[in-house]
Amino acid sequence: MNTKLHAVTDTSGRPIRFFMSAGQVSDYTGAAALLDGLPTADWLLADRGYDADWTCPVFVPPHVLV
Numbered sequence: 001m002n003t004k005l006h007a008v009t010d011t012s013g014r015p016i017r018f019f020m021s022a023g024q025v026s027d028y029t030g031a032a033a034l035l036d037g038l039p040t041a042d043w044l045l046a047d048r049g050y051d052a053d054w055t056c057p058v059f060v061p062p063h064v065l066v
Helices: 027-034
Strands: 003-009 015-022
Touching: 003 027, 015 027
Parallel strands: none
Antiparallel strands: 003 015
């Protein structure tokens, strides 16, 4: 058995929020768990596992560079 750690960090890489899921669970589960209360950001770094039509409007407002 393995696990995945999904995290929101500050600009220094320090975790602000995190969510742990089972390794066989889709990354979308971790993304959905972290959606509420995302901080304002100027840029986004994410794994391609988070790339879905429903996440783009939430994670990537028009002013954010991806």
